[in-house]
Amino acid sequence: MKVVLQNLTKVFPGRGKGTKDHVIAVNDCSFEIPDGELVGLLGPSGCGKSTTLNLICGLQKPTSGKILFGDDDVTDLPPENRGVGLVFQNYALYPHLTVLQNIIFPLQNLRGKEKLSRAQMLEKANRIAALVQIDGLMDRKPSELSGGQQQRVAIARALVKMPRVLLMDEPLSNLDARLRLQTREEIRRIQRETGITTVFVTHDQDEAMSISDRIVVMKDGVIQQIGRPQEVYNEPCNLFVAKFLGTPPINVFRASVKDGTLWIGDEAVLSVGGVADGNVTVGIRPEGFCVDENGPLTCTLRAIEVMGRDVTVVSANPAMEGTEIRSIISSDQDIHENKETVRFSLKAGKVFLFDWESGERIAFTETL
Amino acid sequence: MLRDPYFLQAVKNTFILVMITVPLSTSIALLISVGLNAIKPLRNLFQTVYFLPYVTNTLAVGLVFMILFKKTPYSDGLINLLVRFFGGTAVDFIDGPYWAKMLVLCIYTIWVVMPFKILILTSALASVKQDYYSAARVDGTSRFRIFRKITLPMISPMLFYLVITGFIGAFKAYSDAVALFGTDLNAAEMNTIVGYIYDMLYGDSGGYPSYASAAAIILFAIVLTITCINLLVSRKHVHY
Numbered sequence: 001m002k003v004v005l006q007n008l009t010k011v012f013p014g015r016g017k018g019t020k021d022h023v024i025a026v027n028d029c030s031f032e033i034p035d036g037e038l039v040g041l042l043g044p045s046g047c048g049k050s051t052t053l054n055l056i057c058g059l060q061k062p063t064s065g066k067i068l069f070g071d072d073d074v075t076d077l078p079p080e081n082r083g084v085g086l087v088f089q090n091y092a093l094y095p096h097l098t099v100l101q102n103i104i105f106p107l108q109n110l111r112g113k114e115k116l117s118r119a120q121m122l123e124k125a126n127r128i129a130a131l132v133q134i135d136g137l138m139d140r141k142p143s144e145l146s147g148g149q150q151q152r153v154a155i156a157r158a159l160v161k162m163p164r165v166l167l168m169d170e171p172l173s174n175l176d177a178r179l180r181l182q183t184r185e186e187i188r189r190i191q192r193e194t195g196i197t198t199v200f201v202t203h204d205q206d207e208a209m210s211i212s213d214r215i216v217v218m219k220d221g222v223i224q225q226i227g228r229p230q231e232v233y234n235e236p237c238n239l240f241v242a243k244f245l246g247t248p249p250i251n252v253f254r255a256s257v258k259d260g261t262l263w264i265g266d267e268a269v270l271s272v273g274g275v276a277d278g279n280v281t282v283g284i285r286p287e288g289f290c291v292d293e294n295g296p297l298t299c300t301l302r303a304i305e306v307m308g309r310d311v312t313v314v315s316a317n318p319a320m321e322g323t324e325i326r327s328i329i330s331s332d333q334d335i336h337e338n339k340e341t342v343r344f345s346l347k348a349g350k351v352f353l354f355d356w357e358s359g360e361r362i363a364f365t366e367t368l
Numbered sequence: 369m370l371r372d373p374y375f376l377q378a379v380k381n382t383f384i385l386v387m388i389t390v391p392l393s394t395s396i397a398l399l400i401s402v403g404l405n406a407i408k409p410l411r412n413l414f415q416t417v418y419f420l421p422y423v424t425n426t427l428a429v430g431l432v433f434m435i436l437f438k439k440t441p442y443s444d445g446l447i448n449l450l451v452r453f454f455g456g457t458a459v460d461f462i463d464g465p466y467w468a469k470m471l472v473l474c475i476y477t478i479w480v481v482m483p484f485k486i487l488i489l490t491s492a493l494a495s496v497k498q499d500y501y502s503a504a505r506v507d508g509t510s511r512f513r514i515f516r517k518i519t520l521p522m523i524s525p526m527l528f529y530l531v532i533t534g535f536i537g538a539f540k541a542y543s544d545a546v547a548l549f550g551t552d553l554n555a556a557e558m559n560t561i562v563g564y565i566y567d568m569l570y571g572d573s574g575g576y577p578s579y580a581s582a583a584a585i586i587l588f589a590i591v592l593t594i595t596c597i598n599l600l601v602s603r604k605h606v607h608y
Contacts, residue, residue, distance in 0.1 A: 059502055080508030092499035096521040105517075106507035161507070 001070050001164040001197050003033040003056065008065035010051050010221075025051040027221035028065070033199065033214070038191045040208030041201045043218035044244070049201045050169055052218070056199060057167050058082050069164055080109075082165075085158030085196075089170040091150045093142040099153050100125060100138040106161050128156045132190060148179045155190060166191070168200035172207055184211050205245050209233065217241050234349075239359035242283045242352055248312070248328070250283040250352075252321040262353070265319045269296045270346055272353065272364035279356040281321075288350025289313070289327035291335050295345035299325060304335060311335065315342055374554050375583060378564040381545075384470060385477060385560070386538040393478040394530055397485035402515070404486070405493045415490065422483035429480060430547025437461035437472050462549065469549065469558055477544050481537060485530050492526035493519070528602035532595055539591050542566065561587045 008029045014021020025048045033039050041049040054060040056067060058079035067075045074082045093102050103125045107116055116124070129135045132152040142150055151171065158166055171187060172180045188211040191198045202208050208215045209229040217224040217232065217240075225237045236242035242250050255264045256279050262270040264282065289297075291313070299315035302324065313327045313335065327344065329335070335342065353362040370376075404414055421429065436446045439460035448458040461468045496519060504514050520527075542562040545553055553559035554567065561583060568580035 057506060059505070079506045084506060086503065086506045088499050088503060090497075090499060092497065092503040094500060094518060094521075096524075105504075105509075109508045109510070109513065157503075157507075 002035045002068075003165055003197055003199070004066075004068040005032075005052075005056070006030050006066040006068070008052070008055060008067065009063050010048070010055060010060065011063045024221050026055065026062075029218075029221075029223050030065075031216060031223060031226050033197055036195045036197055037213040038188065038198045038200070038211060040212035040215045041199060041218060042205060042208040042215050042244070043203065043224075045203055047218045048221035049203075049218050051221075053167050053169055053199060053201050056165065057084050057086050059086075083161075083163050085161065085163035085166045087151075087154045087158045087166070087168040087171055089173060091142075091154040091174075093150055093153055093157070095142050098139050098141055099129075099134065099145070102142070102153055103129065103138075103156050103160050106157060110161075124160055125156075128160045131159070131193065132156045132186075147175050148183055151175065151183055152186070155187070159190075159194065159196070162194075163196065166194075166196045166198040168198065170201055170203070172202070172204070180207070187211060206247060209245065217244060219244075235361075236283075236352060237361050239281055239283065239354040239361075242354070242361075246285060248286050248326040250285055251325045251327070253282045253284070253317065253319045254321065255280055255282040255319060257353070262351075264297060265317065267296050267298060270348060270351060271366075273366070275353060275362055275364045280362060281354040281356055281359065283352040283354060284346060285350040286312075286326050286328040288347045289329065289344040290347065291329055291333050292343055292345040295343040297344045297346065298341055299344065301339055301342045306331065313342060372579070374559060374567075375564055375579075377554075377557055378559040378561050378583075381470070381558060382539060382541065382560045385474060385541055386535060388474045389477045389481070389538055390531060390534040392474075393481050394485060394527065394534060396478065397482050397489055397530070398527070400482075401486050401489035401493055402519075404490055415486075418486050419483045421479060422487070426480065426543055427547050430476070430544070433472065433476050433548060434462055439464070463556075466557055469556065473545060473548060473558060476548060477538065477541060480544060481534065485534070488526055488530055489523065492523040496522045524602075528598065532598045532602075535594050535598065536591055539587065539594075 008026055009024070010026040012023040012025055014023065027048070029048075029052060041052055043049045051060065055062050058074070058077060062075065065075075066073060069082065079086075094105065097105065100122075104121045107121045107124060110116060125138075126135065129138060132155050134149060134152045134156060137145060137149060137153075142153065145153065151174075155168075155171075158168075168187070172183055175183055184207055187198075187200070200212075212229055214226065215229050215232055216226045219240050225232050225241050227235075232241065233245050236245065239252070243252070253264050255262055255269075256277075257263070257272060257275045258277050260271055260273055260275070261268045262272045262275075262280075262282065297317070299317045301313070301315050303314040305312040305314065309331065310328050311331050311333070313325075313329060315325045315327070317325060348366045353364055354360060355362055400418060404411060404418070407414070437448075438445050439448060439458060439462070444452070444458045445461070447461065452458060459465065459468045461472045500518050500522070501514065504518055509517070540562050541560050545558050545560055545563060549556040549558045553563050559567070565580045565583045565587070568576045568583065
């Protein structure tokens with residue numbers, strides 16, 4: 001089922017009178033989720049991603065704008081008539097019911113023509129339990145399950161009615177690091193097998209990057225960028241998106257452009273074509289550095305962290321923003337820890353220029 | 369002692385009181401708390417109003433009830449005016465027939481124990497996580513089913529707590545009866561087991577500590593039995 005949001009806005013009224021205390025949680029958001037895709041809503045906390053999810057789900061009413069499932073306008077429908085399944089951050093499994101009772105709870109609500117016999121309910125519940133691999137736990141209470149198992153039960157409960165859209169609010173944030181990796185693959189598999197259009201909310205860019213078909217990066221209720229994870233990583237549209245995606249995070253420098261050359265401090269590091277002279281902010285991905293004896297960028301060496309496959313060089317430069325520069329180089333490159341300084345050359349494709357004030361991306365052409 | 373008509377009367381009174389007031393007060397308190405939980409405006413005001421009886425002196429409340437229900441040569445009392453208005457005949461609720469006095473005692477007891485129960489239940493209801501309700505709403509659960517399948521089980525530990533303490537409290541009722549009918553409860557046929565124990569020790573017919581101790585042991589046995597039954601039942605229905 002295709003999901004379309006049109007100019008969606010949600011304003012929470014403030015406590016005081018007038019409009020100045022109003023909180024605009026979601027500000028004029030429009031995007032389209034193609035049928036059968038897994039979409040990650042990504043952003044720092046308070047950016048409106050959970051509110052967006054609640055709007056799609058119907059637990060909250062938008063102040064303005066429209067939500068369409070396929071060609072149906074569902075903006076004014078209550079959640080139960082939208083055909084959505086929702087997985088809560090803390091799962092919200094009913095603690096007094098067994099796993100089986102939790103899973104068939106939504107089915108027991110069906111009335112009239114859709115009403116199912118007990119046998120049909122059990123059949124559906126067992127099928128879905130097999131899909132999420134909890135078939136052996138049907139008689140347990142939620143408190144007797146591990147976090148990962150509870151998560152699966154929550155997904156099973158959301159899926160049992162075969163919703164048109166599956167929504168997940170921070171589905172992995174209550175799991176430990178290892179289980180998180182495992183479960184995100186699991187979510188991917190379940191989503192592929194059922195083919196249900198899925199939207200999930202996360203503040204963890206790793207999570208969003210690894211399993212989504214498409215990510216939506218939000219900040220302060222405004223969509224910053226939508227695209228395939230790799231596209232967004234390779235071509236961030238502004239400084240916020242560039243900073244938000246990637247671990248270790250992008251390294252940011254204060255720099256200037258003069259006559260088609262990029263200057264960091266008093267070093268000309270890269271020739272950039274088609275950029276007007278003036279101050280710019282430069283973002284360089286950790287993998288955009290090459291250790292080079294004759295490289296143009298000089299940094300004070302602080303530490304070298306060998307991580308097996310590759311090496312992280314921690315260094316500093318007077319023009320950097322933040323506390324350190326982290327660059328990742330392959331372990332076969334030669335570097336001596338006893339040196340005071342390290343010199344880098346830069347890979348142009350991993351260097352992004354941003355407007356000094358607005359943070360918008362400035363395109364440049366590589367000139368030799 | 370088991371042939372003492374006063375004792376039998378006291379046991380009978382106590383049991384009637386317990387069996388009527390505990391279920392009634394708990395269910396009315398549940399209704400009011402659910403109602404309080406559902407409204408937004410003026411909720412704090414109502415909560416305060418419902419809690420007022422808890423901080424009011426029992427004897428003062430007894431006096432107010434007497435004024436409401438008592439029939440004197442000058443006035444029939446407010447309740448009797450209402451009874452008349454609806455076409456009934458006035459009854460003296462304080463010095464009149466047995467059922468009328470028992471009715472007043474029950475209403476009084478319910479009224480006195482209610483605030484505490486409402487307080488406990490509103491906080492129990494407020495502590496049920498909103499996510500459960502949201503989850504149920506997304507699944508299209510009817511309001512009645514939400515109440516029966518989610519709200520009730522979630523607050524069941526508190527409900528059972530209230531029932532058990534309610535039973536114990538009602539079994540040891542004494543001051544309520546005194547507040548309404550004065551100290552000579554035997555004459556008013558409104559004595560309770562605790563009242564009987566007191567009478568046997570210090571009252572006008574006092575000086576029989578053996579009777580008092582025997583009655584106290586019987587009371588203990590009854591309360592113990594009922595509490596055990598309650599705990600057994602609750603273990604089946606309380607889930608965590």
